[in-house]
Amino acid sequence: MSTPSITRLADYRAPEFLIEKTYLSFDLNEAYTDVSSKLSIVSNPQSGKTSDLFLHGEQLELLSLAINDQPLSSADYQISREGLTIYNVPEQFVLHCKTRIYPDKNTALEGLYRSSGMYCTQCEAEGFRKITYYLDRPDVMSEFETVIIADDNAFSVMLSNGNCLSDSVVDGKRIVHWHDPFKKPSYLFALVAGNLDCLEDSFITQSGRNVLLQIYTEAKDSDKCDFAMQSLKKAMRWDEEVYGREYDLDRFMIVAVDDFNMGAMENKGLNIFNTSCVLAHPKSTTDAAFQRVESVVAHEYFHNWSGNRVTCRDWFQLSLKEGLTVYRDEEFSADMNSRAVKRIEGASFMRNVQFVEDAGPMAHPVRPDSYLEISNFYTMTIYEKGAEVVRMLANILGPENYHKGTDLYFERFDGQAVTCDDFVACMEETSGKDLHQFRLWYSQAGTPQLHISDSYDAERQQYHLHVRQHTPETPGQPLKQALHIPLKITLYGEQGAQDLIIEGKNYGEETVLDICREQQTIVFDNITEKPSPSLLREFSAPVKVDYDYQLQQLQQLVLLDSDGFCRWDAVQNLMGRVLHEAIEGDSKEPTQDALIQSLKRLLQNFSAMDMGLLACLLDLPSEHYVASRYEKADPAAISQARTHLQHQLALALEPELLACYQALAGEVAGLSAEAMAARSLRNRALGYLMCIDKAIYRGLAEQQFLHAENMTDQFAALKAMVHAEHAHIEAQHALQAFYQQWQNDALVVNMWLQVQATKPWGDVLRDVRALLEHPAFDKRNPNKLRAVIAAFANQNFSQFHQLSGEAYQFLAEQIADIDQRNPQIAARLLTPLTHWHQFIAPYGQLMKAALDSLSQHELSKDVYEVLSKSLVEN
Numbered sequence: 038m039s040t041p042s043i044t045r046l047a048d049y050r051a052p053e054f055l056i057e058k059t060y061l062s063f064d065l066n067e068a069y070t071d072v073s074s075k076l077s078i079v080s081n082p083q084s085g086k087t088s089d090l091f092l093h094g095e096q097l098e099l100l101s102l103a104i105n106d107q108p109l110s111s112a113d114y115q116i117s118r119e120g121l122t123i124y125n126v127p128e129q130f131v132l133h134c135k136t137r138i139y140p141d142k143n144t145a146l147e148g149l150y151r152s153s154g155m156y157c158t159q160c161e162a163e164g165f166r167k168i169t170y171y172l173d174r175p176d177v178m179s180e181f182e183t184v185i186i187a188d189d190n191a192f193s194v195m196l197s198n199g200n201c202l203s204d205s206v207v208d209g210k211r212i213v214h215w216h217d218p219f220k221k222p223s224y225l226f227a228l229v230a231g232n233l234d235c236l237e238d239s240f241i242t243q244s245g246r247n248v249l250l251q252i253y254t255e256a257k258d259s260d261k262c263d264f265a266m267q268s269l270k271k272a273m274r275w276d277e278e279v280y281g282r283e284y285d286l287d288r289f290m291i292v293a294v295d296d297f298n299m300g301a302m303e304n305k306g307l308n309i310f311n312t313s314c315v316l317a318h319p320k321s322t323t324d325a326a327f328q329r330v331e332s333v334v335a336h337e338y339f340h341n342w343s344g345n346r347v348t349c350r351d352w353f354q355l356s357l358k359e360g361l362t363v364y365r366d367e368e369f370s371a372d373m374n375s376r377a378v379k380r381i382e383g384a385s386f387m388r389n390v391q392f393v394e395d396a397g398p399m400a401h402p403v404r405p406d407s408y409l410e411i412s413n414f415y416t417m418t419i420y421e422k423g424a425e426v427v428r429m430l431a432n433i434l435g436p437e438n439y440h441k442g443t444d445l446y447f448e449r450f451d452g453q454a455v456t457c458d459d460f461v462a463c464m465e466e467t468s469g470k471d472l473h474q475f476r477l478w479y480s481q482a483g484t485p486q487l488h489i490s491d492s493y494d495a496e497r498q499q500y501h502l503h504v505r506q507h508t509p510e511t512p513g514q515p516l517k518q519a520l521h522i523p524l525k526i527t528l529y530g531e532q533g534a535q536d537l538i539i540e541g542k543n544y545g546e547e548t549v550l551d552i553c554r555e556q557q558t559i560v561f562d563n564i565t566e567k568p569s570p571s572l573l574r575e576f577s578a579p580v581k582v583d584y585d586y587q588l589q590q591l592q593q594l595v596l597l598d599s600d601g602f603c604r605w606d607a608v609q610n611l612m613g614r615v616l617h618e619a620i621e622g623d624s625k626e627p628t629q630d631a632l633i634q635s636l637k638r639l640l641q642n643f644s645a646m647d648m649g650l651l652a653c654l655l656d657l658p659s660e661h662y663v664a665s666r667y668e669k670a671d672p673a674a675i676s677q678a679r680t681h682l683q684h685q686l687a688l689a690l691e692p693e694l695l696a697c698y699q700a701l702a703g704e705v706a707g708l709s710a711e712a713m714a715a716r717s718l719r720n721r722a723l724g725y726l727m728c729i730d731k732a733i734y735r736g737l738a739e740q741q742f743l744h745a746e747n748m749t750d751q752f753a754a755l756k757a758m759v760h761a762e763h764a765h766i767e768a769q770h771a772l773q774a775f776y777q778q779w780q781n782d783a784l785v786v787n788m789w790l791q792v793q794a795t796k797p798w799g800d801v802l803r804d805v806r807a808l809l810e811h812p813a814f815d816k817r818n819p820n821k822l823r824a825v826i827a828a829f830a831n832q833n834f835s836q837f838h839q840l841s842g843e844a845y846q847f848l849a850e851q852i853a854d855i856d857q858r859n860p861q862i863a864a865r866l867l868t869p870l871t872h873w874h875q876f877i878a879p880y881g882q883l884m885k886a887a888l889d890s891l892s893q894h895e896l897s898k899d900v901y902e903v904l905s906k907s908l909v910e911n
């Protein structure tokens with residue numbers, strides 16, 4: 038293929054034209070859709086004069102074009118693959134344009150497409166240009182009116198953004214007219230037409246306005262919307278109370294769609310959701326999925342302010358809306374659930390996924406400098422690390438100044454398209470803090486490492502903490518500067534937390550240190566004994582910390598630290614050491630003993646603990662995380678060491694695990710935080726017990742599978758049985774029974790596919806190939822691709838990394854095939870192979886060979902970008 042062109046932040050120019058009003062009419066026919074647009078265009082006074090207008094447009098059939106009602110001749114314009122150039126346009130005019138598109142043939146799921154007979158749209162980032170010719174860039178904000186026309190009775194609902202002005206039938210055609218009074222960029226446009234059921238509710242805003250709330254689904258799913266509705270109302274209230282943000286339209290709509298590339302989309306007033314992020318029912322939905330629905334519903338709702346009212350100037354600023362909104366939804370979830378557990382989940386996700394991204398060929402800053410295909414930048418770095426950057430700002434400023442900063446941001450930039458710098462400037466202005474150095478977090482890629490050592494001066498009663506920071510090089514950024522890193526800390530002595538006195542000022546038991554230099558030493562006074570430092574409390578910055586703890590210090594932190602993240606981190610540290618020793622062939626008894634003794638004491642007191650937290654403490658570090666700690670990782674050694682440790686822990690903690698499992702039986706119904714926490718602990722215990730090949734535990738799992746009252750327990754039992762090393766016939770029976778029971782529920786069938794694709798034993802690649810032929814599989818549906826292919830490649834470390842390299846080739850073949858239909862999803866599936874350089878021979882070479890074979894195919898821009906960056910030797 039020809040090399041696609043690079044878009045660079047440095048080349049940003051204000052738009053030469055603006056679109057003040059956008060009038061769209063969609064005529065939905067069975068075989069095609071005709072889109073008529075009437076755009077009121079003016080030249081932008083902020084920009085240099087030009088008389089040629091370029092409009093984005095791809096894969097469109099142009100039917101007619103007119104300026105101020107004068108039809109244009111073919112000499113007046115030119116069409117290219119990227120769009121339409123009209124020559125010599127006036128300074129102000131009305132453009133009429135008619136295009137034809139084919140939603141039925143749209144398998145990329147960008148623009149207007151059909152999913153199970155329903156029309157829907159996905160326009161972020163650049164899907165609108167597949168609907169009609171337009172200035173499809175976020176800094177062009179326009180007022181939209183939309184008319185949808187279809188045969189009367191063809192669809193029960195025909196929706197677009199904003200408020201419904203009229204709904205009438207003329208000559209057998211139904212015509213529905215929508216108007217969105219708020220200016221918005223084209224990426225927030227949405228249209229839905231289908232035969233859908235609707236759950237309705239209402240919400241009174243803090244100023245007393247009544248908002249109609251609607252969730253639309255296919256009729257078969259209409260009993261699965263209550264939880265999303267409750268979540269929406271909680272989110273609306275929370276945003277009023279915490280951020281002072283009120284909803285602005287008369288109506289807020291959510292539509293659930295089966296075929297969707299992403300999780301959900303915040304189109305103004307008309308959010309479109311992947312069914313997996315909105316449908317929930319106690320019988321068929323796990324606790325984890327309930328929490329996901331709660332957080333995604335909140336996330337998309339919060340975008341109404343952080344994204345829609347104030348939007349991004351260009352796509353390099355994507356984290357402006359995503360980082361801020363993820364931070365907002367994380368804090369909402371922390372307020373609704375266990376704050377400690379939510380923080381551990383966030384930290385764990387950063388370590389297991391974002392840090393790995395940072396160490397790979399696609400590493401990029403929170404505000405990237407360039408891209409070939411913007412769809413490839415909907416990444417962990419933009420979303421999760423972006424949220425950590427906002428969290429650090431909140432940590433550095435304190436809650437009061439942080440909220441003054443967001444108030445100013447929303448007020449000053451309402452109705453505008455702005456930059457990450459504009460956001461930081463508001464924080465700087467309201468707090469008076471110098472955030473000059475902090476801004477580097479937006480432009481510098483990579484995961485910083487803090488190397489921390491200490492010394493204690495008993496005579497002077499002084500404790501010295503030496504901090505050195507270093508960020509490894511990333512593609513295109515060989516040299517890194519020192520960052521401003523907030524390091525939250527407590528010092529523990531025999532008697533508990535010590536007062537932190539620095540340069541004569543007492544900061545109490547916990548403080549945030551501003552680490553700004555490459556090396557710095559902090560001196561604490563009046564410290565009466567050598568303390569154990571509790572570092573990076575609440576994961577106060579997205580960094581790796583390296584401090585040489587003694588085993589006894591780690592045990593103390595596991596048992597006594599008041600910060601949940603630090604307790605988890607101490608266990609992870611102990612587990613990491615045991616794994617490292619095993620991988621190096623140098624297992625040491627004291628390390629494993631320290632780990633086992635700590636976990637034993639926790640389990641013996643489980644009823645007095647936050648059980649959700651305890652469940653997290655029992656989690657082993659992922660293989661990906663372990664691998665990321667080596668220059669060149671040996672996947673077989675890592676999987677083996679991890680499996681061995683799991684087995685050892687199960688044997689050593691067997692009585693405690695069993696006691697815990699039995700004590701929690703039967704008293705964990707409902708969806709309260711406590712019930713969910715108890716279930717997560719009980720099922721973690723079951724997972725461990727099933728590592729021991731005893732009939733009694735298989736019996737427990739089978740009984741739980743057969744008699745479970747909810748999906749969390751049923752699925753946990755199924756997974757424990759299917760994933761057990763010594764798989765018995767009852768596991769096969771359970772799989773069959775599960776499918777029989779749930780074959781008509783697509784989301785549950787996805788879990789059934791996934792549990793098989795992630796099985797750590799046996800010839801799983803053969804099973805995965807068979808699943809692709811199963812009637813429940815549909816290669817056009819992104820959720821199914823994620824449930825089988827992505828789950829296998831991302832979550833089945835031991836089976837994906839096989840010496841034959843067959844799994845790597847399999848993935849490459851699948852990507853080549855999927856790329857022809859859905860480039861976004863294909864590019865995303867490529868991630869596991871891009872890390873080839875992190876693995877020893879022959880794994881690394883075999884992964885690269887798979888990439889090489891993929892490069893022989895005709896590829897989309899999406900896949901081409903990831904592939905070409907991955908093939909660079911370093």
Ligand SMILES: [Zn+2]
Nearest residue numbers: 336340359362
């Ligand atoms: Zn978002």
